[in-house]
Amino acid sequence: MKSYLIIFHLTLLLFGFIFVEHHLDTPERAAASRQSLMTDGSGIAARLAAVGQINTAEAQSNSTTTKVAATEVAATEVTSTEASVDGQKIYQGACIACHGAGIAGAPAVGNVAAWASRIEAGADTLYANAINGFQGSSGVMPGKGGNAALSDDEVKAAVDYMVSQSQ
Numbered sequence: 112m113k114s115y116l117i118i119f120h121l122t123l124l125l126f127g128f129i130f131v132e133h134h135l136d137t138p139e140r141a142a143a144s145r146q147s148l149m150t151d152g153s154g155i156a157a158r159l160a161a162v163g164q165i166n167t168a169e170a171q172s173n174s175t176t177t178k179v180a181a182t183e184v185a186a187t188e189v190t191s192t193e194a195s196v197d198g199q200k201i202y203q204g205a206c207i208a209c210h211g212a213g214i215a216g217a218p219a220v221g222n223v224a225a226w227a228s229r230i231e232a233g234a235d236t237l238y239a240n241a242i243n244g245f246q247g248s249s250g251v252m253p254g255k256g257g258n259a260a261l262s263d264d265e266v267k268a269a270v271d272y273m274v275s276q277s278q
């Protein structure tokens with residue numbers, strides 16, 4: 112009976128040791144993760160920086176690297192908003208009324224013959240005529256399709272979409 116007790120206590124002691132051993136480095140781990148959360152991210156920027164840098168003085172200045180990284184992020188965001196102008200949506204909202212079936216002399220989207228000579232004139236002509244409007248031989252194209260709220264870029268995106276569907 113006594114030996115059982117001894118074994119029981121030894122086992123308890125062993126678990127105690129394992130427990131303490133296992134958690135000995137907990138303060139350091141907590142400090143490390145806290146530090147990585149509390150920095151301004153410059154450590155990450157440094158780690159992500161290109162391996163070969165000619166101007167090492169600049170690359171080593173953490174704040175500069177962070178600023179460069181931030182500018183790059185901003186630039187990417189601007190590009191993505193521009194790319195999100197959906198030509199198809201704008202066409203469906205503002206142009207399909209005339210260009211869907213070819214109403215009032217409008218060249219119908221998908222009618223390759225009706226678009227061939229127009230496309231030949233070049234994208235800049237198409238953009239300008241779509242934005243400013245024009246009177247052609249077959250009818251009147253109102254500026255921006257009569258929807259003045261559209262930006263030039265949105266009209267261009269719609270033209271691009273219409274051309275892509277009519278080649």
Ligand code: HEC
Binds near residue numbers: 206214218253
């Ligand atoms: C009220 C009817 C109408 C609406 C709405 C309309 N168009 Fe047009 N569009 C025309 C007509 C008519 C023509 C052909 C004019 C001609 O060649 O005589 C035309 C021609 C065009 C052309 C050919 C230009 C060229 O140089 O030959 C483009 C590009 C164009 N439209 C784009 C658009 C876009 C983009 C929209 C929507 C934002 C739109 N249109 C909305 C009537 C319309």
